[in-house]
Amino acid sequence: GESVGLHLPTLSVQEGDNSIINCAYSNSASDYFIWYKQESGKGPQFIIDIRSNMDKRQGQRVTVLLNKTVKHLSLQIAATQPGDSAVYFCAENNRGYQKVTFGTGTKLQVIP
Amino acid sequence: NAGVTQTPKFQVLKTGQSMTLQCAQDMNHNSMYWYRQDPGMGLRLIYYSASEGTTDKGEVPNGYNVSRLNKREFSLRLESAAPSQTSVYFCASKLRDRNQPQHFGDGTRLSIL
Secondary structure, eight states: OOOOOTTOOOOEEEETTEEEEEEEOOOOOOEEEEEEEEEETTOEEEEEEEETTSEEEEEHHHHEEEEEEEEEEEEEEESGGGGEEEEEEEEETTOSSEEEOOOOOEEEEOOO | OOOOEOOEEEEEOOTTEEEEEEEEOOOOEEEEEEEETTTTEEEEEEEESSSSSSOOOOOTTTTTEEEEESSSSEEEEEOOOOGGEEEEEEEEESSSSSEEEEEEEEOOOEOOO
């Protein structure tokens, strides 16, 4: 079976509730941040991104918040659905640098 | 549009065998990447190609080689496979502009016995 998801922090939420997934990033020079969703057996899928000149960005049912003071990023999912069950990664892009650094991920389990 | 296509999806090798993982993208992206994903370690960059004709080492390049065949294709080669290379390998691509997300394939699951 798929080995991604073992040993990851897990967030369990009731269907219909809101979910908040947190991420601490490491580099104060990072200026672009991305959230990815990875379902079992699949590659990471882009959800939403935010640049460092913003502190909030909204998409469809998702909101990303950026707090540069404490180097913290969060992903809020409204009205969580069973299809939201997956591993969620944050990623940071350093200013002027081609490489992206990924977090280890949080597993979201939606309880029907 | 298929996006990023990786072949094969699964492979089992014996120690010392060689193999090439293939990746192709149809989004006209300039930059392409190879990652490995292991439990609890997140995605680690093996090699990347910022544009056609260039390749650079990432975080964990030892034991691997790459070829940027053309703008669409970026292959990863294991010359002499080792059990430590058992992993899930992902290819990604993106536009050259820095503030753009990477788009991933669905991975190659590689086991080395």
